[in-house]
Amino acid sequence: MRVLVDGRGQDLLEVVDRGLQYGDGLFETIRLRDERPCQWQRHLDRLACGAGRLGIPSPDPKSLAAEIADAAHGLDDGVLKLILTRGRGGRGYRPPDSPQPRRILLTYPLPLDPLGSWEEGVSVRYCRTPASINPALAGIKHLNRLDSVLGSREWSDPTIAEGLMLDPSGGVVGGTRTNLFLWDGRRLLTPPVDRSGIAGTRRALTMDLAAQSGLDCVESRLEPADLSLARGLFLTNAIVGIWPVRELAGHSFDLTRLPWSLLDAVRQAAQTPG
Structure with a gap:
């Protein structure tokens, strides 16, 4: 270091x-x-x-x-x-x-990825710790990240890559260190970041590339029930790029149903210098 x-x-x-x-x-x-x-x-x-x-x-x-x-x-x-x-x-x-x-x-x-995450997807759980709501701080990467610290303490199973956090009313905010995208077969949905969460750089990249490829990407409130009905889910952040979700809280997803041409484009752009 x-x-x-x-x-x-x-x-x-x-x-x-x-x-x-x-x-x-x-x-x-x-x-x-x-x-x-x-x-x-x-x-x-x-x-x-x-x-x-x-x-x-x-x-x-x-x-x-x-x-x-x-x-x-x-x-x-x-x-x-x-x-x-x-x-x-x-x-x-x-x-x-x-x-x-x-x-x-x-x-x-660069940390090694022992989970085979890109080809095989990752396993994800829900966190009990709620994500705080504060419109004055939502979206920015301020130094007060205790929500994510507490959420990340909730599991030690190395096969679980990430935990999803909910706001106090039950809406999905995103992962402890990732943004979430839901694929319903026609469009992408992602939680808004105007009251909670972080406006991730790879989130913005994904939304831009989706628009360029003609795919709709909509900011929308999502709940766990919506995620269980999705055709597919994936997570983004600056270091991992994209994690397709193989399993969430015991529910399995068929990774072949994701829009892989978009995921490939995001993965390549996410690790391009400049």
């Missing part, structure tokens, strides 16, 4: 940093290939959107790109975690009037 803090090689962080004190910041988890970030513009756009909503000055894109090139040097396949905090602050919730944001970059090797 390599760590850069504000462009310098170090692994120390001030204890008064508001990211540590209050989770006051954002992060992006980015696939690296050939020493370059994949789908970089989507990540940059989401980071800028989140920074604007939190009132944190966005980093200069050119400077940030140079730091990422430094951090990713020599890593053909890997993962970059970019953290942007509001920086140091005094005691109390009120943020400083003129924040000095801090940038933290961490690189990791």
